Amino acid sequence: xxxxxxxxxxxxxxxxxxxxxxxxxxxxxxxxxxxxxxxxxxxxxxxxxxxxxxxxxxxxxxxxxxxxxxxxxxxxxxxxxxxxxxxxxxxxxxxxxxxxxxxxxxxxxxxxxxxxxxxxxxxxxxxxxxxxxxxxxxxxxxxxxxxxxxxxxxxxxxxxxxxxxxxxxxxxxxxxxxxxxxxxxxxxxxxxxxxxxxxxxxxxxxxxxxxxxxxxxxxxxxxxxxxxxxxxxxxxxxxxxxxxxxxxxxxxxxxxxxxxxxxxxxxxxxxxxxxxxxxxxxxxxxxxxxxxxxxxxxxxxxxxxxxxxxxxxxxxxxxxxxxxxxxxxxxxxxxxxxxxxxxxxxxxxxxxxxxxxxxxxxxxxxxxxxxxxxxxxxxxxxxxxxxxxxxxxxxxxxxxxxxxxxxxxxxxxxxxxxxxxxxxxxxxxxxxxxxxxxxxxxxxxxxxxxxxxxxxxxxxxxxxxxxxxxxxxxxxxxxxxxxxxxx
Amino acid sequence: xxxxxxxxxxxxxxxxxxxxxxxxxxxxxxxxxxxxxxxxxxxxxxxxxxxxxxxxxxxxxxxxxxxxxxxxxxxxxxxxxxxxxxxxxxxxxxxxxxxxxxxxxxxxxxxxxxxxxxxxxxxxxxxxxxxxxxxxxxxxxxxxxxxxxxxxxxxxxxxxxxxxxx
Numbered sequence: 001x002x003x004x005x006x007x008x009x010x011x012x013x014x015x016x017x018x019x020x021x022x023x024x025x026x027x028x029x030x031x032x033x034x035x036x037x038x039x040x041x042x043x044x045x046x047x048x049x050x051x052x053x054x055x056x057x058x059x060x061x062x063x064x065x066x067x068x069x070x071x072x073x074x075x076x077x078x079x080x081x082x083x084x085x086x087x088x089x090x091x092x093x094x095x096x097x098x099x100x101x102x103x104x105x106x107x108x109x110x111x112x113x114x115x116x117x118x119x120x121x122x123x124x125x126x127x128x129x130x131x132x133x134x135x136x137x138x139x140x141x142x143x144x145x146x147x148x149x150x151x152x153x154x155x156x157x158x159x160x161x162x163x164x165x166x167x168x169x170x171x172x173x174x175x176x177x178x179x180x181x182x183x184x185x186x187x188x189x190x191x192x193x194x195x196x197x198x199x200x201x202x203x204x205x206x207x208x209x210x211x212x213x214x215x216x217x218x219x220x221x222x223x224x225x226x227x228x229x230x231x232x233x234x235x236x237x238x239x240x241x242x243x244x245x246x247x248x249x250x251x252x253x254x255x256x257x258x259x260x261x262x263x264x265x266x267x268x269x270x271x272x273x274x275x276x277x278x279x280x281x282x283x284x285x286x287x288x289x290x291x292x293x294x295x296x297x298x299x300x301x302x303x304x305x306x307x308x309x310x311x312x313x314x315x316x317x318x319x320x321x322x323x324x325x326x327x328x329x330x331x332x333x334x335x336x337x338x339x340x341x342x343x344x345x346x347x348x349x350x351x352x353x354x355x356x357x358x359x360x361x362x363x364x365x366x367x368x369x370x371x372x373x374x375x376x377x378x379x380x381x382x383x384x385x386x387x388x389x390x391x392x393x394x395x396x397x398x399x400x401x402x403x404x405x406x407x408x409x410x411x412x413x414x415x416x417x418x419x420x421x422x423x424x425x426x427x428x429x430x431x432x433x434x435x436x437x438x439x440x441x442x443x444x445x446x447x448x449x450x451x452x453x454x455x456x457x458x459x460x461x462x463x464x465x466x467x468x469x470x471x472x473x474x475x476x477x478x479x480x481x482x483x484x485x486x487x
Numbered sequence: 488x489x490x491x492x493x494x495x496x497x498x499x500x501x502x503x504x505x506x507x508x509x510x511x512x513x514x515x516x517x518x519x520x521x522x523x524x525x526x527x528x529x530x531x532x533x534x535x536x537x538x539x540x541x542x543x544x545x546x547x548x549x550x551x552x553x554x555x556x557x558x559x560x561x562x563x564x565x566x567x568x569x570x571x572x573x574x575x576x577x578x579x580x581x582x583x584x585x586x587x588x589x590x591x592x593x594x595x596x597x598x599x600x601x602x603x604x605x606x607x608x609x610x611x612x613x614x615x616x617x618x619x620x621x622x623x624x625x626x627x628x629x630x631x632x633x634x635x636x637x638x639x640x641x642x643x644x645x646x647x648x649x650x651x652x653x
Contacts, residue, residue: 052642164532164553171529172500175507178522187518190510217588220616221580385616386626392588393604393630396595397637401644406596409647413592420581425493443521 001131001348008352011056012360020057021357024064025365031065032072033376034387035082037215039069040323040433044211045391047204047331048398055335059350060357062331066324067119067361070303071369072376074111078296079104079377087303090277094288094295101291108373109240110293112366114251114300117244119362121255122262122308123355130351133316134344143457145317145340146445147466149438152319154470155264157431163474169422169431176201176432177439184447196407203330203437205399205408209415210422210429211323212395217420219388237370243293250280250294251301258302262309262321276302304362311358315343315351318441323430326437334402492578494540501533587611599649604630 011017024046031042042065050058073088078095091111098107140148153174157166179190180200191197244251254276261272280298281288288295313319318339320326332339343351369376399412422429449457457463504526511522539546587607594603608627612618618626638644 049642162553164536168500168529168532168536171525171532172504174525175504175522175529178507178511182514182518185515185517187514189514189518189522190507213588217581217584220584221577383618385618386612386622389608389611389616390626390630392591393608394633396591397600397634397646400600400647401638401642404644404647406647409592409595413588416588417585420585421496424578424581425496446521447517 004348005127005352007349008354008356011349011353012060012356014056016054016057017060017353017357020053020061021064021360021364024061025068025361025368028065028068028361029072029075029365029369029376030379032069032074033076033379034382035076037219037391038073038211039066039087040207040327041211041215042066042069043324043327043331044204044207045395045398047327047334048208048401050331051334051402055337056350056353058331058335059337059354062328063354063357064361064364066328067304067307067358068365068369070307071112071115071362071365074115074300074303075108075369075373075376078107078111079373087273088299090273090299091296091303093277093299094290094292097289097291098293098296103236103291103293104373106236106240106243106293107296108370109237110243110296111240111300112370113241113244114254114297115304116363116366117251118255118258118301118304119307119359121252122259122305123359124308125259125305126308126311126355126358127352129312130344130348133312137316137341137344140462141452142445142448143453143460143463144466146442146449147463147470148313148317149319149442149445151466151470151473152313152317152321153431153434153438153442154473156321156434157428158473162426162428165426166428166431167474169428170435173432173435173437174439174442175435176206177436178443183440183444184451194407196405200440201436202403202405202408202411204334204402205411206415206436207327207330207433208395208399209412210419210433211327212391212398213412213416214419214423214429216388216391216395217416218423219384219391222384240293244297247294247297250284251297253283254279254298254301255305258305259309261302262306263312264321272306273299273303307358307362308355311354315339315354318438320434320437323433326430326433329437491540494537497533497536497540501530501537504530504533587615595647595649597649598651600634600646601631602649602652604634 012021027046028042031037031045043062046062046065050061053061070087073083074091074095077083077088077092079099081092081096081099083089083092095107095111098104153170154167157163157170177200179197181188181198188198257276257279258272261275276298277288277295280286280294284294286292286294310321310325313321314325314329316339318329320329329339332343337343337347337350396409396412399408400406402408419429421427422432453460458467507522508526508530511519511526513519514522539550543550591603591607594606597603598606605627608630609623612623612626613620634646639646
């Protein structure tokens with residue numbers, strides 16, 4: 001373990017990696033402050049650029065972007081009252097009110113401190129559970145991997161909104177993943193006779209279409225300027241830092257909430273910060289909604305502690321808990337990194353690299369974001385009519401860049417349309433991409449389980465437990481819902 | 488009972504799912520297992536979705552239960568969050584801009600990236616979005632530089648030349 005930690009630290013401190021972390025943080029902050037663009041879009045957009053990078057530098061770059069997007073969103077939430085993405089919505093409740101009272105600097109500093117310290121907690125827990133995860137990963141085989149993947153996908157579908165539409169979305173993702181050669185028998189499926197589909201739908205192109213193209217078109221359709229920047233107050237930075245330490249117990253509780261939310265597939269994302277804010281509201285007395293700094297601390301601590309939690313199921317079991325993690329998982333595959341045993345044994349150094357990058361990325365984004373908050377918030381005022389078309393061009397260049405196939409450009413375009421429809425009619429895009437990314441592994445694990453154990457694989461204790469949990473996850477919302485509806 | 492976009496989309500998804508199931512019948516036993524195991528229940532759920540779109544009153548109770556969250560959060564907070572994130576969605580404009588993007592893909596196919604990028608950006612920014620000429624030219628030039636120097640020279644990606652030039 002210590003050797004791997006040293007290896008991870010060595011990779012994180014390479015000049016190239018450090019340079020790309022800085023670059024990634026600035027990109028993440030810029031994308032974060034622009035309302036309508038979010039973490040998945042940022043990762044989908046920049047994954048193709050990493051294709052020719054060394055895997056360690058690529059991971060450092062992508063995780064730095066991921067770490068910075070959240071604080072970028074806080075800047076626009078606090079200074080102009082428009083959250084960059086869903087995860088910053090609770091920050092907006094009190095943060096913007098503080099800005100209106102002339103305490104924008106205090107709110108930003110509280111957010112930066114809570115984010116940075118929250119991330120430290122998340123990363124420390126990630127590192128602390130690595131030995132336990134190693135033990136678990138060595139004890140499980142294809143049946144358990146299958147059951148965990150099914151549970152993860154079900155949880156995303158069941159906990160993310162409408163159960164029915166969530167399940168449909170996850171199922172469509174799994175069906176799309178069956179295009180191309182079947183992983184065990186090599187049977188060619190749904191290729192329409194085109195050579196392009198022999199290897200299946202290209203994940204990177206599909207993810208670019210589903211997020212970057214969809215979001216750019218949505219921005220264009222909304223039109224106009226995103227927001228007008230009019231920052232009235234920017235004082236109290238030292239006070240803001242002190243606020244977090246004064247309210248340390250609230251900060252700690254909300255960090256734990258974020259961590260748990262991150263580990264649980266499906267619950268995270270936009271809901272995590274509202275759960276933490278709601279907890280602060282219920283457990284402390286204050287002027288919430290009118291500019292109480294504790295509202296900012298609660299939301300931000302949860303947001304950034306969640307990132308460490310997010311990585312746990314992704315790295316250990318290859319089961320992403322949210323859309324961002326599904327895109328990151330695709331980047332793992334792109335760079336020949338296999339989650340599970342490999343990332344916890346022979347390539348454990350990479351896991352430490354990810355933890356260290358998440359930490360430095362968060363601390364750096366808090367520092368840079370706070371220092372140049374006015375500059376970053378001004379970016380939110382850039383007209384979408386200029387921004388969105390350039391993002392579209394960049395998206396298609398990226399889609400083409402990985403494999404150099406024109407078919408990938410077409411796939412990005414088609415998935416852009418499909419993404420628009422999924423967004424418009426409230427189907428879960430996260431569930432589709434997770435189904436698409438997990439599909440091949442689920443199918444391979446299924447066949448290996450059948451071949452090795454027959455159908456009795458379901459009676460293996462851990463498999464059985466996970467399958468029971470899957471059924472419970474499926475039916476709990478219905479039971480709860482029926483009781484509420486009857487009441 | 489009325490024809491809504493949600494209904495049309497659900498029917499389209501059902502058609503796709505049924506294609507996966509029926510075409511899957513022709514594969515060998517192992518290759519068809521996952522498409523069948525996943526596709527048949529999804530088709531059933533889509534039929535239910537179509538029914539709720541067609542007869543919203545009949546299925547109102549089921550729909551309420553379906554939307555209920557396991558993680559209970561103060562409803563006022565949720566409403567506040569939704570209001571904060573609300574945006575002016577315009578489906579017609581979305582489809583129009585998607586058509587613009589489709590045209591961009593066609594132009595890439597015809598003349599390649601390096602020609603298509605300035606053509607697309609100039610047409611969209613100047614003629615459709617009524618941006619100033621200097622902003623249009625600056626954006627087009629900047630993205631051409633990104634494509635040529637960033638992708639072709641730095642990353643060594645030979646960009647698609649188009650069927651006409653290529």
